[in-house]
Amino acid sequence: MTAPNIATLDALSADEAGLLAMLLTRVSAFTRANATKEAYYEGEQRVKQLGIAIPATLADKIATVVGWSGTAVDVLEERLDFLGWVETGAKYDLGSIFNANDLDVDSGLGHLDALICGTAFVAVGTGDNGEPSPLITVESPKNMTGLRDARTRRLTAAASRFRDEGKDFDNGATLYLKNETIRVARSSEGAAWAVVNRDQHKLGRVPVAQLVNRPRSSRMTGRSEISHSVRGYTNAAVRTLLGMEVNREFYSAPQRYLLNAAEDQFDKGDGSVVTGFEAIMSRMLAVPFDEDNPEAKPEVGQFAQSQPGPYLDQVRGLAQLLAAECAIPPTYLGFATDQAASADAIRAMEARLVKRAERRQAAFGKAWLEVARLALLVRDGKVPDGFADGVSVKWRDAATPTRSAAADEATKLVAAEVLPPDSSVTYDRIGLTPREQEQVEADKRRARSRAILGGIAGAADVATANPRVAEAASRRVPAEGN
Known part of the structure; x- marks a missing residue:
């Protein structure tokens, strides 16, 4: 790609314009799919009805929601606590960058977007007045995309779009390249982009890292945790609960019948007819007996009331299928099962979920290491030679050990002289936060x-x-x- 000359700094070159257009088209191509996944996560999806047992007009009046898709994402995201970078040997002061950018909280935004949409992005740049510098921001995949190099495992270009409040079109965009970041704007939809600012940082790499969830060699863009299977089970549960709701409306009152009763027995004194509700509540309790026709003795009966059991059994079966798909215990989906008898039994139930969380930590950790490199490039202009061997990513344990079990484990490791008593690793084992460790x-x-x-x-x-x-x-x- 040719760099623009001095005369074209206020306008995009042909290569830059083509690259920006291609990237923004790519963002738009994923808009509908991302909106669908987000709707399932928020419980706002519209489920198609068969229209056989329940009329469409009736189904539209009942808002039935099943939050299983959100649960499938949240139970995994809750085990991904990014605690910063560990520096051994040389010190790069990455902890201050972590704290200044509130990454203990904002990192979760990227993890959540990656689990929902399959990918998310983290941009690194120079902060303005009053902002931390380097400035690290998490970007939504609904507004950003990038081109990934499979060999370097980094982005070769990225672009984001945004719209100001009150606008009904995207009036701003940013193009991220290896040696400069270009901000552009336009006055109307379809108009040409005009360059607002060129930051010629000369970093030699795109200042954007990509968080990818469950990538494959044939699908490097990642995969959402809200898969087609999860959506299918959720849709079936919504339809089942809708049937139960309609059933409740029709059959909550007992269905009764009356034999050998004349029509005039349901007339009021003024000649009006007794309504069905009035008959159930009062009149049927006192139907007169016709003495001239003893064979026509009135007989009152009641049909067995419909129960919600079959519907709940079906939902329970769907919950078990979803639990197997998402590697989570069925109790997470709201159904009480046989409780685990011991801590080992609880760990066995959560083994697959913990392993999934550890895999996500490994994948997302590569992106956070790239963020650290970019932050050093922005702050110091270079990445030290010993960075790869001296910096690692720190996560909270994805399992859920009790405090006593963690303390017992740490005590045994210290007694065996595997860990020193004052080591930060020992403190991590017993669950102390970085701030608590500093205080200790x-x-x-x-x-x-x-x-x-x-x-x-x-x-x-x-x-x-x-x-x-x-x-x-x-x-x-x-x-x-x-």
Whole structure:
């Protein structure tokens, strides 16, 4: 790609315009699919009805929602707590970058988007006045896309779009290239893009990292956790619950019948006819007997009331299918089952879910390492040679051990001299947050200082009480006696 010359800095070159158009078209191509996945996550999807047992006009009046798709995403995202970068050897002060950009919270935004849509993006740039620099922002796949190089596992170009409040079209966009970032705008839909700013950073790599969920060699764009199977089971559950709701409306009142009763027995004194509801509530309880026709004795009966059991059994079966698809315990879907008898049984139930979370940590961790590299490039202009061996990604344990089990494990590892008692790894094992670890270290330093001061004060008291000790100490010779 040819770089623009000085005369064209205020306009996109032909190559840049073509690349931007291609990338924005790609964003638009995924808009409908991403909107559908988001609707399932939020429980706002419209489920098609067969129209056989339930009329369409009736189905439209009942808003039946099943939040299984959101559950399938949330139970996995809740186990992906990004805690920052671990620096061994050389120190790069990545912790301050992590804290300044609130990545303990904002990282979850990227993880959630990646699990819903299959991918998400993290952009790194220079912050303006009052902003952290480097500035790290999580970008939605609904507004951004990029071209990925399978060999370098990095993006070769990326683009994002946005619209100002009150606009009904995308009036702004950003093109990310290896050596510059170009912001463009347009006054109307279909108009040519005009360059607003060119940041010629000369980083040599695109300042955007991509979070990819479940990529394959044939599908590097990733895959959503809200798969076709998840959507199918969710749709079936919605239709089943809708049938149960309609059944409740029709059959919540007992269905009764009356034999050998004349029509005039249901007339009021003023000649009007008793309504069905009035007959059920009162009149049928006092139907007169025709003495002239003893064979026509009125007989009242009641049909068995319809129960929701068959519907709930069907929903329970669908929940088990969804649990197998998403590798989650059925209890997460709202159905009580046999409770696990021990901690080992609980871990066995969650084994597949924990493994999935660990796989996501490995995949997303590569993207967060790239974010760290980009942050150093923006701040220092280079990535140190020892970065790859000296920096790793830190995650919270994806499993759910109890506090006592974690403490017992850490105690045994320290006793076996596998871990030192004051190591950050040991602190991680027992679940202390980075801030709690810093506080523990600060408390230990204060305790050591107090101990030293206490020892000095004790020695001074002894010397004061025994002049011979004080004299010997001043002469630096051993004291006699005592």
